[in-house]
Each structure stands twice: as C-alpha cells, then as structure tokens.
Amino acid sequence: MSKAILLASPHMGGEEIKFVNEAFETNWIAPLGKNVDEFEKDIKKYLNIKGAVALSSGTAAIHLGLIALGVKENDIVFCSDMTFSASANPIIYQKAIPVFIDSDYETWNMSPIALRKAFEDAKKNKRMPKCVIVVDLYGQSANYNAIRAICDEYNTPILEDAAEALGATYNGKHCGTFGDIAILSFNGNKIITTSGGGMLLTNDVEVEKEMRFLSTQAREPELHYEHKKLGFNYRLSNISAGIGRGQMLVLEERVKRKREIYNIYKQQLAELPLSMMPEAENCFSTFWLSCLLINKESNVCYLDILNALKLENIESRPIWKPMHMQPFFSSYEYFSHGDSSVCEDIFARGLCLPSDTKMRDDDVYRICEIIKKVFKGKE
Numbered sequence: 621m622s623k624a625i626l627l628a629s630p631h632m633g634g635e636e637i638k639f640v641n642e643a644f645e646t647n648w649i650a651p652l653g654k655n656v657d658e659f660e661k662d663i664k665k666y667l668n669i670k671g672a673v674a675l676s677s678g679t680a681a682i683h684l685g686l687i688a689l690g691v692k693e694n695d696i697v698f699c700s701d702m703t704f705s706a707s708a709n710p711i712i713y714q715k716a717i718p719v720f721i722d723s724d725y726e727t728w729n730m731s732p733i734a735l736r737k738a739f740e741d742a743k744k745n746k747r748m749p750k751c752v753i754v755v756d757l758y759g760q761s762a763n764y765n766a767i768r769a770i771c772d773e774y775n776t777p778i779l780e781d782a783a784e785a786l787g788a789t790y791n792g793k794h795c796g797t798f799g800d801i802a803i804l805s806f807n808g809n810k811i812i813t814t815s816g817g818g819m820l821l822t823n824d825v826e827v828e829k830e831m832r833f834l835s836t837q838a839r840e841p842e843l844h845y846e847h848k849k850l851g852f853n854y855r856l857s858n859i860s861a862g863i864g865r866g867q868m869l870v871l872e873e874r875v876k877r878k879r880e881i882y883n884i885y886k887q888q889l890a891e892l893p894l895s896m897m898p899e900a901e902n903c904f905s906t907f908w909l910s911c912l913l914i915n916k917e918s919n920v921c922y923l924d925i926l927n928a929l930k931l932e933n934i935e936s937r938p939i940w941k942p943m944h945m946q947p948f949f950s951s952y953e954y955f956s957h958g959d960s961s962v963c964e965d966i967f968a969r970g971l972c973l974p975s976d977t978k979m980r981d982d983d984v985y986r987i988c989e990i991i992k993k994v995f996k997g998k999e
C-alpha cells in the first residue's frame with residue numbers, strides 16, 4: 621500500500637521546537653508565559669488588529685465571543701449553515717437559539733439574500749438576533765461588503781469564524797478582522813497548528829482584557845481566590861504557543877503552497893464536468909481545502925471519487941454537512957438563498973480533495989489521474 625495522503629495534516633517548519641525547548645528550559649510549562657505573549661503579538665502584527673487572546677481551541681474562542689457579545693439564554697443567534705458544528709455548538713452552550721443561514725454559489729459562504737430574509741422575518745416576529753456568526757469556509761472570506769451593510773442596518777454585531785481562513789483576505793484586508801469579534805483555530809488540520817488551540821480577536825482592548833480575564837477562571841486580583849463572575853479554563857498552553865510562534869514563520873509559505881495545489885487541480889481537472897470552489901470577487905483565498913463540485917448532469921457522484929481515492933490510501937472528505945441537516949440541529953429555523961437550498965446542493969455534489977502542504981506536485985497529479993479515470997469509467 622502506498623504512503624497515505626491526507627486531507628490536511630500538521631506541517632512543521634523546523635523552528636517550532638526551539639520555542640518549545642525555551643519553555644522547558646525556563647520551566648514555563650503552564651497556560652501562560654513568553655510564548656503565549658509573543659504568539660499573540662505575532663498574530664496581532666500579521667492581522668493588524670489591536671486585541672488577541674490565545675485560547676485552548678477555536679470552539680472556546682467562539683464561546684467567549686458569544687459571551688463578549690452578550691448572548692444569553694433564549695437569545696437568537698444567526699449562523700452560517702455550511703460549516704463545522706463547532707461554529708454552532710457554543711450557541712447551545714449559552715442556551716441560546718441558532719437560526720441557520722444558507723450560502724451562495726459565489727463564495728460558498730453566507731448568502732446576503734438569505735441573511736436579509738432572516739432579518740426581515742425576525743423583525744416581523746420581534747425576535748431580533750443578538751449577533752450573526754459568519755464563517756469563512758475552506759480558506760475563503762465571506763462577502764463582508766454585503767453582510768456588514770445588512771448587519772449595520774439592523775444594528776447587529778458580527779462574530780467572524782475565521783477558523784479555516786488565516787491568511788485569506790477580502791478587499792486586501794485579512795480574514796479575522798471583519799467581525800466585531802473574530803476567532804481563529806490552530807487545530808491539527810488547520811493551515812498552521814499549535815496541536816490544538818485558538819485565538820479570540822478584537823479591536824476593542826477592553827473586550828480583550830475582559831476575555832483574557834474570563835479565560836483564566838475569572839480570578840479577581842486578590843490574594844485568596846475571589847470570583848465575581850463565571851470563569852473558564854480556556855487559556856492556551858505555553859508549550860502549544862511555542863509551536864504557534866514557529867508556525868507563524870512559515871504561514872506565508874503554507875498559503876502559497878495551498879494555492880499551488882488548488883491551481884494544479886483546477887488546471888488538470890478543467891476538461892471534466894466539474895468546477896472547483898470559485899475564488900470570489902475581492903477575495904484572496906488560501907484554499908485551505910481544495911474542493912470540487914460535480915456538474916448536475918454528470919453520472920459521477922462524490923462517493924465514486926472518494927472511494928477510488930480511498931483504494932489508493934488517499935483521504936478526501938464530503939463537504940461539511942449543513943447544520944440544518946444535522947440531527948442535532950434539525951429542529952431549528954433555516955433560511956435558504958432561493959427556493960431551494962444552496963448548501964444542500966453543494967453538499968450533494970461537492971468533495972474536499974487532499975490539500976496537505978506536504979504533498980509533492982506529482983502526488984497532486986496522481987490524484988487528478990485517479991479522478992479522471994473515475995469519470996472515464998462512467999462515460
């Protein structure tokens with residue numbers, strides 16, 4: 621069996637271990653220390669943002685982000701429908717109520733048309749949302765010109781879930797800077813990783829201070845343990861942050877490689893009845909995952925490709941199953957872009973292809989050949 625090719629796996633640059641060793645040598649084996657401070661500074665500088673709080677996961681960052689925006693029991697929160705469940709789970713942690721919003725074909729992200737429908741309905745029923753969680757899926761920004769305009773009209777803040785989009789830009793500005801609060805993930809499959817970790821981002825330094833406080837058990841500045849608020853143990857370890865500092869040194873290289881991989885797929889698969897996830901107007905996508913969409917009239921379905929790749933020890937994955945189709949979330953409201961659901965359609969016809977930056981060009985060419993063979997076999 622040939623060596624496994626993965627969807628996206630950790631890719632160390634080499635310097636990470638130096639920062640990790642530094643933590644050992646100085647005995648800062650704790651959820652605080654120089655690596656945590658410096659990693660936050662690196663991210664702030666890269667994104668040109670004022671506030672960053674390093675946390676144990678992206679999910680923790682979304683949870684604190686909802687708290688920062690005042691989301692409480694029975695509040696409504698609008699949320700992108702096509703995403704990983706971690707975008708929506710913290711809404712439930714807060715005992716709030718999610719309402720899912722469809723995507724559009726241009727970005728695969730939140731549809732401004734569906735969002736407007738949801739706001740109009742909310743206004744009619746006097747059930748306005750407390751905030752809107754907008755996801756930047758697969759390394760591509762959502763359409764913030766349109767989404768921000770609608771949210772401003774209804775005076776509703778945005779929590780930007782940029783877990784998958786570090787390195788991407790929209791109108792030349794980095795993903796992670798469009799929300800009133802934004803979050804990143806450094807999970808093992810992300811463009812850079814800390815093994816597990818996340819970051820809460822904001823330009824409001826008071827919010828930054830408060831979230832750092834809540835993430836470290838909300839300990840009041842007393843000699844004894846004094847608590848006036850509900851705290852969380854959500855801070856990032858100084859060891860993990862060391863990995864993050866090393867990874868920041870190779871982030872641009874990783875973005876470049878992800879885009880090269882996407883471009884090989886796009887060029888090699890151009891003759892087949894499929895399209896690649898588009899790079900939308902004003903967007904510079906990282907193509908964290910390269911995804912394809914099979915034409916409606918084709919006999920090939922995504923499982924044919926997935927299974928053919930699997931036989932060669934190559935991992936691919938269906939598109940993230942929309943939240944409104946998930947058994948856990950299916951009872952919540954959902955607003956579609958048009959008469960039918962765009963997310964359902966992309967889920968039915970799409971596939972995430974191997975996008976591991978450790979792949980060589982000939983690995984990607986080999987994957988393309990396997991895909992071509994699947995189509996040929998079904999002609």
Ligand SMILES: Cc1ncc(COP(=O)(O)O)c(C=O)c1O
Nearest residue numbers: 677678679704706707783805807
């Ligand atoms: C869109 C999205 N949001 C949130 C998360 C949660 O991040 P984490 O795994 O760091 O908790 C992930 C990935 O895992 C994600 O893909």
